[in-house]
Amino acid sequence: MKRTICTLLLLTVLNSLLAEDGYRLWLRYDRIDNKPLLQQYQALITSIHVPGASPVLVSARQELLTGLQGLLGKKIPLQDRITTGTIVAGTYTTSHLIRAAIPARELQQAGSEGFIIRSVNINQQPVIIITAASDAGVLYGVFHLLRLLQTHQPLQALSITSTPKIQHRLLNHWDNLNRTVERGYAGFSIWDWHRLPGYIDPRYIDYARANASIGINGTVLTNVNANANVLTKPYLLKVAALASVFHRYGIKVYLTARFSAPVELDGLKTADPLDPQVREWWKQKAAEIYRYIPNFGGFLVKANSEGQPGPQNYGRTHADGANMLADAVAPHHGIVMWRAFVYSNEKPDDRFKQAYDEFKPLDGQFRKNVMVQVKNGPIDFQPREPFHPLFGAMPATPLMMEFQITQEYLGFATNLVYLAPLFKECLDSDTYAKGKGSTVSRVINGSLEGHTLSGIAGVANIGNDVNWCGHPFAQSNWYAFGRLAWDHDLSSATIAHEWLRQTFTNNANFINPAQQLLLASREHTVQYMTPLGLHHIMGNSHHYGPAPWTNKAARADWDPVYYHKADSTGIGFDRTANGSNALAQYRPEVRKQWETLANCPEAYLLWFHRVKWDHRMASGKTLWEELCAQYYAGVEAVRHMQQTWNSLQPYVDPQRFEQVRQLMAVQENEAVWWRNACLLYFQTYSRMPIPAGYEQPGQTLEYYMGLRFPYAPGI
Template identity: 65%
Template sequence: MKKAKLFFILTLLISVSVSAETGYDLWLRYNLVPNKRKLEEYRKVLSSIIVNGSSSTIVAAQAELLNGLSGLLGKKITISGSNTTVGDLIIGTNGIQPEIKSLLKADLAQLGSEGFLIKTIVRSGKNCIVITANEDAGVLYGSFHLLRLIQTGQPINNLNIVSAPKLKLRLLNHWDNLNRTVERGYAGFSIWNWHKLPTYMDKRYVDYARATASIGINGTVLTNVNANATVLTNPYLEKVAALANLFRTYGIKVYLTARFSAPVELGGLKTADPLDPEVQRWWKEKVDEIYKHVPDFGGFLVKANSEGQPGPQNYKRTHADGANMLADAVAPHGGIVMWRAFVYSDEVPEDRHKQAYNEFVPLDGKFRKNVLVQVKNGAIDFMPREPFHPLFGAMPQTQTMMEFQVTQEYLGQATTLVFLAPLFKEVLDSDTWRNGKGSTVGKIINGASQQQQLTGMAGVANIGNDFNWCGHPFAQANWYALGRLSWDASISSEQIADEWIRMTFSEEPKFLEPVKKIMLESREMYTQYTMPMGLHHLITYGSHYGPAPWVDKGQRPDWTNVYYHKADSIGLGFNRTSTGSNALGQYATEVQQQWGDPNTCDEKYLLWFHHVPWTFKLKSGRTLWDELCYDYYTGANRVKSLQEKWNLLKPFVDKERFEEVKMLLQIQYDEAIWWRNSCVLYFQTFSKMPIPAGYEKPDKTLEYYKSLKFPYAP
């Protein structure tokens, strides 16, 4: 009876659809296959499902397939149990028929605990598709993959797909606060309604879990890295448990951020010193309490001794001391600790680029086996473009994992179309040379180049309670890209964009191809009209909304913008070579050789590593000043062209989303002009050179742009 009730609830929750094309359904729209030829092919292959197993995860897979296939094929799909011998699709793990399991034994050996197999076999003289795995979560992932094949128009007549994730931990990091605000959130308030939990379970939690599981993400950190100890109290642990119980069905573990000073704030202790026995005892007891509520609790994510957060250095201890204390507390339960490497100090007069490396490399080999050091993709802070973080590969005896940002804090926020897969791929494919040629960042974090028991990738989530989840309709693609690349980083940006467009909008070639081109060029376009050639951190103080390269006052030097661009009468850029801060010295010799000379340095990183004269000639033949103007003007013009391209697509997209994107592109164009004019006028005060002929002169003064205030920007 309980199983039948669970199935009814899951089916009901999944089958409730949103009538208008609001974007709520994300990439799980399951609309009727538009291509009539393909539709008939799919209908011939799929009519019935045989389900082996009755766990909540298998029930969820069954409900997803029933809902998805019914919508995509426009026909009734029948469901039967494991005692049925004939069916078009068979799903299950341990309960699957012995002869089938024996046939697939060799394939199953390759899958690990989360991989899946989708294979066409002959049974009773008839082809049937089998979705199986070693664990039920794999069947769920495989079910979503089969639906993806149909959604994207792929053939399913003769399948032989063996797929296993390359990373063990594939996480969303929510920077959500207990009052439902979201730090760097641009899509409304937090989807976690802590006030109503644990009794009221919003339907959105199920849909979040479905979407997240559909792209292979298996963990969610519920709370902000700027942590609040209150979440560790019993009333909130009951709320956490309610979410964990729901997410468990979809193969998703929950994690929490730990405030290092919690023993003082909650426990009444006089210290949070990680080597103090009373502190260690407090954390052990607190962890035991957490696991009573959530038996499969994943562990902690910690931001410590960074931007005012408390940590072990408050007590003259190291990051390893702090991480190991928490690791020892969760280890008996199988938990892990993800210790963020985003640290820098206003007491250290050192290039911020260097500080994380300087603090962590001496600790290599001193972290417990259940600790991962979580490293941002670059050393500053999620810039539109950064060279890869020098920590990757520099700690061969320490497990490191990737931290990307999906929410577009420095990439136009939710008013801007920027597809992040090319950024993610650029970093993952970067060669660190730590273990010779080919030691890419991707191979470092997946254990291929640096042996690790634990591997992982996390993305700072862009999800809120806006009806379309992510604020900008195209921002959904970045959530999708994170999941697909954390499962398999070898997938191309082109494939990810193609899948997402087909599933979320349309597979009509007249729509698909131009939109794919827009997406694939969007990040480069944004970088060109905001921070080209390695410029970085030119944003407004506080909100990070819009340009403000003139900011020269802050609580600390590296919270100003002049700190990073170093503009003067001679030139522009931060000298990080051996004659400057020597941050370049933290990379392998081969990388230093490539980036150390302005004549051989990738021009996309030129001003990141070099202070270059205004008259310096680039590969284009233009001087630095002329190239800077070219980038700002060309980038803004590309946004205008993007608007024109989108307007031509009106016949191929629903009215709601067409108009929404159209309005957002107007905002993006206005912001591109703002970036162009303010930055060119500001840097001109140093170059003393005219804006090249043929370019429209700014219609406002630099003082006008400096005067702009946005007190209520997100």
């Protein structure tokens, strides 16, 4: 009996070691299963030469050793001499061989963080060179070469130059010091503040590796709803311990600054940004931070928004507040990212317009080391939004993009929603700020107005769940954000293809249908949540599930009825000149595509127009019939996604297959819930039947209105 128990325990341990739990993300360095390709790679790569001993180059060397040993199934030796098949990785300053093989002008073209991967001959020996102007660039090049192997790409005659299009590529963690995560759906915070600085969880190293592999070079550790305690010495020592780990992977740490910190921490009577004592307090605080963290990146600030303190408390502007902090970090080469997510319930005007109204007049008033961080859309990370009107409207100020990777309004971590199409939809939008081709991507990369400071941030979906993101496919959004932050010209399809090959398998029988599943998933989600331009009709506070009937929040612009405005005559928010005139904040060329019912794409119809229930749509259906068709199509699409996933079982490990299968069943239930609840509610105004042939809701509207979720995650 004891032997049987011991055998079962051993099998359990072995199975757990072999199980695909998602922890390795896209860095799965498993032996290549294509034998001819494996033999080809083994012949092309025989040794590694990485001169230099900086922390980042040590990380690059270790990643090459680990990755190649796993992928090629054998140990690849480190050696000082160059032979056939050597990978030479280093900078100009660390390798005379690289200086002899790569012209300096080509390296200059790659920029400070870009890299070159080149097949060359050194002393008649064919080798692969990975080089860059900086150690971080070499590390990025190493990860790119490993990606080529992981995705089974040819390694002969390599000639790759890759340069990041955006300078600051950051994750924003909305993590609190008590380890809860606002809008986090994958467990608690990965920052174990209680055990820091003494205990460095190996997870921190793997977090840094994952970020470096996709070019992310900064992380904001704390919630934008900031806690001043993180600026005290005990916590700065903890932050310094994390910064030391991340520095080895080219990643800087940033902190959120609570504007009232001088009052809360040291008893100053004011936090007025023009007060000399306050300015001196921040100057000394910045100096203290840099003593503990020499490569500290700077501050991210949420001020005068949703109850957060800020300069307007003292009759000052956002520019006054940002410039005070910018002056404090400028001697240390730090930056300030000042969020433009501001709106006030006291202002009766359309919430859509408020950020533009507050920040547009301040254009050109910010210090050179300040970026204004703008959400992709004017409301709040909705399943579909028009691009924010501030993009292209502040030519004298560097604007930084803020995307949400975590799925606050997109089904949390139970719904499979690939967000690269959402990101691309915004990045590729044309602002017409300087004529056709003035895309949002050109605004944020600085090229449109010649800014040298540029940035992009993604609100992280990372927690302490074993697979990091809750849903196995939610990892794709972290990956997609990083790849687009590096190169916003990449297509959603290319990124999905890469991620699937690295995360699951290179088998085309899996890749092709799984890629199509990913690419269609966001549009399907819009259909069963917020079709035809509906927006912000989720449950209050937790934002989980539909609640279009909610009208008793503490402020009007937290209520769904504020946004859909349904009544017996029609539905939608009129933002034309006849309504709130929010469209006036866009250039004429942009307004033209949205300002009339005839021209407005139906995807944005209810964003910009109030439409009668019997309005004829492009399909020939009435608005009500088209709304029903969209909701029902969304549910059917999720069911098709389930069928597709089930057909892929032979190509997926049992653990992840079953996890996704169960989550897709949850997603189907939630899609039906969304469809039924919304249509039953809007039907009370349209007074039209759900067309014949559709399955009828199985519950009453009163049932759906009675659902409560007091412990929904992420609050």
